[in-house]
Amino acid sequence: MSFGEGTSQLEDFTVRNLKVTWPDFSLSADFQIRVGERVALIGKSGSGKTTLLRALAGLEPVEPGAEILLGGRNLAVLPAQKREIGFLFQDHALFESMNVLDNCTFALRMQGVARSIRDEEGRRWLKKVSLAEHALSSVTTLSGGERQRVAFIRALIGRPRLIFLDEPFSSLDLELRETLRREFRDLHTLWPAPVLLVTHDEGDILALATARLKLRWDSGHPDRKITRELTTG
Amino acid sequence: MIFFSALWTSVAWVLAVLVPLIAVLSFGFSGQSSAEGAAGFFDPLILSVVKLTLVQAASSTAICVLMGYPLGLFLGKWLQFHPRSRIPTLMALPYGVSTLVAAMAWIILLGRNGVLSGLGIFPDWAYTLKAAILAHVFLNVPWVALSVAYSRTQVPLREIDASITLGGSSWQIYRFVTWPRVKWGLLSAAVQVFSLCVMSFTLVLILGGGPPVETLETLLYSFIRYRALDIQSAVICGLWEMVLTLAPWFVLIVFRRWAQHNEKGLKWGVHFQPISGVGPPLYWGWLLSGVAIFFILPYLVVFSAPLATWHTLALGLIRGDWFEALVISIELACLSAALSVLTAILAVFSLKTLPRMSPLRRLFETLLTLPSGLSILVLALGFWLAYGQWVDPFEGSLAAMASVQATVFFPLAFRILWPLSEIGSFTQLDAAFTLGASRFQVFRWVEWPRWRGPVVSSIAAVAGGSLAELGAVSFFYSEKLIPLPLLISRWMAKYRFDEAQGLAAFLLLVSCFLIFFAFRIGRMSEMRGVLR
Numbered sequence: 001m002s003f004g005e006g007t008s009q010l011e012d013f014t015v016r017n018l019k020v021t022w023p024d025f026s027l028s029a030d031f032q033i034r035v036g037e038r039v040a041l042i043g044k045s046g047s048g049k050t051t052l053l054r055a056l057a058g059l060e061p062v063e064p065g066a067e068i069l070l071g072g073r074n075l076a077v078l079p080a081q082k083r084e085i086g087f088l089f090q091d092h093a094l095f096e097s098m099n100v101l102d103n104c105t106f107a108l109r110m111q112g113v114a115r116s117i118r119d120e121e122g123r124r125w126l127k128k129v130s131l132a133e134h135a136l137s138s139v140t141t142l143s144g145g146e147r148q149r150v151a152f153i154r155a156l157i158g159r160p161r162l163i164f165l166d167e168p169f170s171s172l173d174l175e176l177r178e179t180l181r182r183e184f185r186d187l188h189t190l191w192p193a194p195v196l197l198v199t200h201d202e203g204d205i206l207a208l209a210t211a212r213l214k215l216r217w218d219s220g221h222p223d224r225k226i227t228r229e230l231t232t233g
Numbered sequence: 234m235i236f237f238s239a240l241w242t243s244v245a246w247v248l249a250v251l252v253p254l255i256a257v258l259s260f261g262f263s264g265q266s267s268a269e270g271a272a273g274f275f276d277p278l279i280l281s282v283v284k285l286t287l288v289q290a291a292s293s294t295a296i297c298v299l300m301g302y303p304l305g306l307f308l309g310k311w312l313q314f315h316p317r318s319r320i321p322t323l324m325a326l327p328y329g330v331s332t333l334v335a336a337m338a339w340i341i342l343l344g345r346n347g348v349l350s351g352l353g354i355f356p357d358w359a360y361t362l363k364a365a366i367l368a369h370v371f372l373n374v375p376w377v378a379l380s381v382a383y384s385r386t387q388v389p390l391r392e393i394d395a396s397i398t399l400g401g402s403s404w405q406i407y408r409f410v411t412w413p414r415v416k417w418g419l420l421s422a423a424v425q426v427f428s429l430c431v432m433s434f435t436l437v438l439i440l441g442g443g444p445p446v447e448t449l450e451t452l453l454y455s456f457i458r459y460r461a462l463d464i465q466s467a468v469i470c471g472l473w474e475m476v477l478t479l480a481p482w483f484v485l486i487v488f489r490r491w492a493q494h495n496e497k498g499l500k501w502g503v504h505f506q507p508i509s510g511v512g513p514p515l516y517w518g519w520l521l522s523g524v525a526i527f528f529i530l531p532y533l534v535v536f537s538a539p540l541a542t543w544h545t546l547a548l549g550l551i552r553g554d555w556f557e558a559l560v561i562s563i564e565l566a567c568l569s570a571a572l573s574v575l576t577a578i579l580a581v582f583s584l585k586t587l588p589r590m591s592p593l594r595r596l597f598e599t600l601l602t603l604p605s606g607l608s609i610l611v612l613a614l615g616f617w618l619a620y621g622q623w624v625d626p627f628e629g630s631l632a633a634m635a636s637v638q639a640t641v642f643f644p645l646a647f648r649i650l651w652p653l654s655e656i657g658s659f660t661q662l663d664a665a666f667t668l669g670a671s672r673f674q675v676f677r678w679v680e681w682p683r684w685r686g687p688v689v690s691s692i693a694a695v696a697g698g699s700l701a702e703l704g705a706v707s708f709f710y711s712e713k714l715i716p717l718p719l720l721i722s723r724w725m726a727k728y729r730f731d732e733a734q735g736l737a738a739f740l741l742l743v744s745c746f747l748i749f750f751a752f753r754i755g756r757m758s759e760m761r762g763v764l765r
Contacts, residue, residue, distance in 0.1 A: 097682030
């Protein structure tokens, strides 16, 4: 099955009654992202945007009673491994012990896909982003933009039901950002899973987001609340 | 897992460090009045030996610092521009040289018919304090240089550029930019070298030639093995030695916070990024390689044994002359490495659960590295006093040798592995989880590749150290339990010098290979572990 096939399986993403509570921190969220939407989560530094992504991905505990719904399934009761989320981390989090190809195909390996098939799939993706000749190189030899592309492929190759991007272009120069935004938009057209994007960059929001979520927080006050603010597209 | 790790680490530390130390202390202060105790402690013989120990250690350290510091500055600057240079590996090789091999090499060089004596260089130095100091200098200058070099690589070039644009002279740049970054590396190395020289056993024993060149370590040994058994005096030597070795060690702890602050970039897995710009001229590389080789050269003289010796040794191996010693040494190295690396892994697991900057974590880290400030003989004496009913030095005990060696080499393994707990690949773990990896798969594909290098490095480093170690071996040997280093020293004493030389060459090759292996796998961080 090539990338882009099977999009009918994609479902809307709904968060209800989500609460993350630490001693000096509390965050609550209720929102929905439909298939094909790319929603930017905006808010002050330290307001908890990344924490929300991590909580939704199952990497931070949430209060009982939360509903993280993907269609009819409640992801809140599933471990992080079973949530089928393509998470693009801020620092890429590439596996430095593996080469480029193995990084790209890690999700397929976890799904038990045979090596020959996953290598073929990985090389096809790498060709798309002009990194085919780097397939067997160490990821430590890549430039910032190349690392970003590998991280994109790794997050998307397993056809995730949800895509989370945590400040994906923050470390790149302007020209590269433009290119990667365009590439991501094209990929997302092929695989329109709901996207939640954390960014400070107005350029990212204008180029990518179809809607915004605002994380409201008064500095010094422990409570944060998320509201859907504006729909632009 | 965490509970088991913490339990194992605590029990191991109590049994291997605390109980033997308490045994030495309590034996030293029990069964006599305070006046008698003081008289023993300040006995003129002991005090003269304390003085000689101090003179020997201080002189060796001063010369090492004077030579190693500028060398380290040059090497550090070179490494900033050539981060993948092999010079540090070359410079680390003396660590793989057994002190027994070093002693033998210097005897060959400085003895009456020696190569250097023949050339009129250092005549009549053999069996004097000067010979012991010379040997210490050759072994430790590269350590000082490496420690300083790694601190020097942390001086950001942009700070130097900024100083130049602000009108700073070379001296001002050194004073305000370089020195603040390298001073803790230098102090740390100096303290470590001082402690090592105080604890030096084999070099002083063989090169000093016995009295009048007697230090606390050799005197302690002679009270147990050579003279009429005098445990009380041996314990007093041990107490004095603890004072001399632990005092600088505590200085090191006090300053460690600053040192860590200054060297925080030097972690496992963090390699220096090549810096663009004009670096030192290429001939620096040749010069530095030459200097590194210069510090290894004296030991190569052990390969100069007559050709017939190799034949005799080969026949001896078949006959079983030294086969048994070889097997015992391998068993001992495997046991020591397994015990010490396993405990180090579990210690890292249990400590990494504590908050990073918490005082409790610092305290445990400090306690765990305490053995690096203890001499092997003092620890062995403590083992004997504490577990005497099970372990008798005169009966011989492989388990006691391995336990003492594992305890002494534990800080080395711990320091090689410890940075793994500090640099996080937490986002990598998270990434793997979100990509569907199970806990086992996360360990297999993300964690283990990080651990593999340091674990193999620490095993190689401890095994290399164990193969070359003579202190614990001399304390707990018996006629049926003679490892290779002890066999070599016995053959020397029995005038089978050529064969001893051949065996020393063999030991040098094996231990250098292990150290080279450990150092190349782990690159620079292990030596920092050693130097701390």
